[in-house]
Amino acid sequence: MAVPEVTLTHLNRADGSATYTHNGYSIIGAVNGPIEVSRRDEMPEEATLEVNVRPAVGVGSPKERHLESLLHNTLRSIILTRMMPRTLVQITLQVRSLPEEDEATGVNSTLTILPHLLHTSLLALLSASIPLLTTLTSLLIAVPTSSAPIISPTSTELLRAGPLQAVHVFAFAGDRRLLLNESDGAFSYDEWEEACEMAEEVCCSGGEGGVKLEGEGMDVDAQDGNLEEWLRGVVRRKVDWEQRWKKGT
Amino acid sequence: MAATSTTLVLPGDEIAPGALPTGTGKRKTLKLGPGLRHIPPNTIVSTVAGALVTNSKKNAASVEYNSGRYLPYPGDLVIATVNGSAAENFNCLLTPNTPPAALPHLAFEGATKKTRPQLPPASLVYCRVVSAGKDSAPELTCMDPATGKGEGLGLLKGGMVFKISLGMARRLLTPKGDLVLLESLGGKVGFEVTVGRNGLVHVDGGAVKTTLAIGQAIQTVDDRALDDVAQKKLAADVMKKVA
Numbered sequence: 001m002a003v004p005e006v007t008l009t010h011l012n013r014a015d016g017s018a019t020y021t022h023n024g025y026s027i028i029g030a031v032n033g034p035i036e037v038s039r040r041d042e043m044p045e046e047a048t049l050e051v052n053v054r055p056a057v058g059v060g061s062p063k064e065r066h067l068e069s070l071l072h073n074t075l076r077s078i079i080l081t082r083m084m085p086r087t088l089v090q091i092t093l094q095v096r097s098l099p100e101e102d103e104a105t106g107v108n109s110t111l112t113i114l115p116h117l118l119h120t121s122l123l124a125l126l127s128a129s130i131p132l133l134t135t136l137t138s139l140l141i142a143v144p145t146s147s148a149p150i151i152s153p154t155s156t157e158l159l160r161a162g163p164l165q166a167v168h169v170f171a172f173a174g175d176r177r178l179l180l181n182e183s184d185g186a187f188s189y190d191e192w193e194e195a196c197e198m199a200e201e202v203c204c205s206g207g208e209g210g211v212k213l214e215g216e217g218m219d220v221d222a223q224d225g226n227l228e229e230w231l232r233g234v235v236r237r238k239v240d241w242e243q244r245w246k247k248g249t
Numbered sequence: 250m251a252a253t254s255t256t257l258v259l260p261g262d263e264i265a266p267g268a269l270p271t272g273t274g275k276r277k278t279l280k281l282g283p284g285l286r287h288i289p290p291n292t293i294v295s296t297v298a299g300a301l302v303t304n305s306k307k308n309a310a311s312v313e314y315n316s317g318r319y320l321p322y323p324g325d326l327v328i329a330t331v332n333g334s335a336a337e338n339f340n341c342l343l344t345p346n347t348p349p350a351a352l353p354h355l356a357f358e359g360a361t362k363k364t365r366p367q368l369p370p371a372s373l374v375y376c377r378v379v380s381a382g383k384d385s386a387p388e389l390t391c392m393d394p395a396t397g398k399g400e401g402l403g404l405l406k407g408g409m410v411f412k413i414s415l416g417m418a419r420r421l422l423t424p425k426g427d428l429v430l431l432e433s434l435g436g437k438v439g440f441e442v443t444v445g446r447n448g449l450v451h452v453d454g455g456a457v458k459t460t461l462a463i464g465q466a467i468q469t470v471d472d473r474a475l476d477d478v479a480q481k482k483l484a485a486d487v488m489k490k491v492a
Contacts, residue, residue, distance in 0.1 A: 008316075015318040034318065035346040078260075080286075080296060085383055086348075126260070129317030131286075131296035134261030174261040235298045236257055242315040242416060243300060245474035 002154075003225065004119065006234050009127045016128020020120040023154045024099030027116055029124035034087030041088065047081040048088045053117065056095040063110060067117060074171060074180045075121060080131040089130055091121050101155035107142070107167050108184050114169045115139050115152075118180075126235065136179060137203040137227035138171035141195045143187065149195060151202055168192070170199035174228070203227050258284075258295040258312055269293065270305035282311025283322070315416030319344050319447040321381035326402075326422065328410065328445030329376055329389060331368045339368055341376075341389060343447045350387040352376060357391045358399035366404070373405040373451060375443050405443060408453030411464040415448045417471040422446060429477045430470055433484040434463060438491060442467075462487045 004022035011017035014030035021027075034047060041048045051071045053064045071091075079089065095113070102109060115138040122136050143149045144161040153161070166185030173179050178200075183192065205228035256268060264285070272279060281287060284297040295301070299314030321327070321343055329341035332349055340349035352374065354365045368374065374391060381387040391402040413421075420426045421444045431442060440454035440463055450467055454460040466487045470480055 016316060032318075032346070034320075036348050083296075083383065126298045127316050129284075129297045129299075129314050131284075132260035133296075135259050174259065232257070232259065235259055238298065238316075239257055239300050239314075243313075245420075245476075247476075 003230050004116075006123055008123060008234070008238050014128075016124050016126070016130070018120055018123035018127050019096075020116060020123060022116055022119075023152070024097070024102075025113060025116045026096040027120040028094045028096055029120035030092045030094075031089065031121075031124040031128035031130065032092075033089035033128060033130060034084040035090065037086060037088035042086050045082060045085050047079070047084040047086075049076055049079065049081065050088060050090045051075065051121070052090075052092045054092070054094045056098055067110060067114065070114065070180065070182070071117060071121060074118065074136070075125070077179060078122075078133050078136055078173065079125070080133055083131045089125075091124065093117055093120055099155040101159055105155055105158040107158055107164065111167050111169050111182055111184055112140060112155075112158075114182060115171070118171055123234065127238070134174040134177075135228075135231060136171055136173060137231060138169065138180070139199055139202060139227065141168045141170070141199055143167070143185070143191065143195060149198060151198060166191070166195075168195045168199070170196060170203065172200060172203040174204075176200060176204045205229055205232075256301040257299075258301045259298050260296050262295050264293040264295065264301065264310070266291075268301065268303065269310055270303050270308050272308040278308070280307065280309035282309060283320075284312025284314065285310060313416075315414055317415070318347075319415055321350070321378045321387040321447075323378055323381055325378045325446040326444070327376060327378060327389070327447045328405065328443065328449040328451055329374050329447075331370055331372045331374060333370055334368070339374075341374065343387065348386050350378075350389050352389040352391065356389070357403060358397065368404065373410060375402050375405055375445065375451070377402060405451050406453075408441070408451055409457075409460050409464055410449050410451050411468055413448055413450050413468060413471045415446075417467075418444055418446050418448050418450070421450070428467070428470060428480060430466055430475075430480040430484050431463075433481055434466070434487060437488055438463075459491050462490050 004020055007019045009017055011030055014032055016031040018029045037048050049072055051068045053067045055064055118138040139152045141149050141151055142153050142158055142164055143166045145163050145165045150157055166187040169182045171180035205226055284295055284299060286294050286296050288294060295312050297312055297314050299312040302313045303310045327343055329343055332340045332342050338351040338353050341352045343350055357366045360366055376389040376391045379388045379390050393400050438459055443451040452460050452464040454463050466483055
């Protein structure tokens with residue numbers, strides 16, 4: 001599995017931003033907040049969350065509205081909204097490019113892009129230093145009728161896999177809680193559970209939890225496709241970049 | 250950096266009790282800075298991504314990060330922009346698109362009900378944050394409430410404002426945070442630098458040329474994280490431009 005490429009805090013005017021490229025999907029995310037909220041959306045004890053998804057071509061459609069509501073509900077559960085009452089956290093996600101074969105795979109394109117949108121928004125939130133309850137990792141699992149399930153497939157892999165029985169998207173919190181599940185197709189509960197366990201294996205790390213001390217196996221380059229390890233690597237690079245002036249003096 | 254150590258943390262990471270300083274003597278209670286959250290009875294969880302900084306001397310821990318929006322904290326020195334004047338306060342902005350902070354008309358040195366300071370919109374004020382709860386608008390002051398003296402706070406005249414990163418502002422405001430750049434420049438030209446914790450620095454070098462050169466030099470040091478040697482070189486370049 002290819003590891004997503006990330007650029008953090010590259011937009012000048014936004015409070016936090018991230019560009020994320022994986023499997024042909026490229027998304028720019030920007031976060032502004034906490035900022036002033038309009039009186040209509042103000043909530044007395046919580047922050048308001050606004051998610052905008054802009055497609056690569058054309059204007060937003062009901063599909064984008066659907067993605068927005070999925071993202072809104074998932075992100076709401078990981079942002080500490082009660083720490084910033086009567087403010088607004090604005091997340092804008094611009095899809096920059098999709099893989100060429102995206103339309104041809106026949107898979108619901110809401111599902112294929114959802115993990116990438118979730119990762120982009122999380123990275124942008126980290127870049128904006130919005131207080132979060134936990135981190136999030138997400139992936140797509142495709143179950144073909146005739147072969148073994150494919151984890152985080154590219155569009156070409158989906159095309160080659162032949163007819164698909166089911167497609168699942170899972171998102172896990174840092175503490176292995178299941179945050180979001182969207183599934184499409186025909187499957188039994190056992191099959192779903194199997195897919196869920198596979199996703200958990202890739203999304204969450206060893207599970208010892210807690211803070212690892214420096215020099216204790218925190219090798220940034222040793223990414224074996226585990227998404228949590230990948231996320232730690234990204235944050236390690238962000239922190240190193242921010243602290244680099246200390247090395248000079 | 251003798252008394253401190255750093256560890257990488259992500260939101261939701263539990264801080265192991267071993268990684269936190271243990272208080273001794275009268276500093277028995279642990280102080281938590283930005284980025285950490287206490288969940289009773291004794292779990293400490295980080296809320297942002299950054300480097301965990303602990304200080305065993307002060308028995309304090311916090312997460313250091315250099316991105317995002319400035320959030321006011323009581324005691325911070327900030328450069329506020331006056332947005333308008335209400336009955337008793339000036340409405341000031343610390344960062345764009347946030348609710349205005351209140352700066353009372355009487356919070357200036359020597360101000361009385363009869364002689365109020367007149368500040369037109371868009372003037373810059375160097376002030377201290379008095380209170381900044383999450384449930385109320387932040388409140389600012391331009392004098393020390395104990396003595397009634399200005400102590401360098403007040404209207405910033407002339408000069409220009411430059412944007413710098415929050416980490417750079419924090420670094421410049423620490424007691425030993427003087428830049429080599431500014432020290433070596435200061436030997437040759439006269440100028441005044443005011444640092445606001447909200448990521449702004451106000452430079453007044455008399456002439457526009459000097460002001461611009463110094464402001465841009467500070468931004469360069471921030472962007473490229475220049476070390477002492479490179480800062481000296483930059484200072485020499487700046488001097489050539491100015492002279």
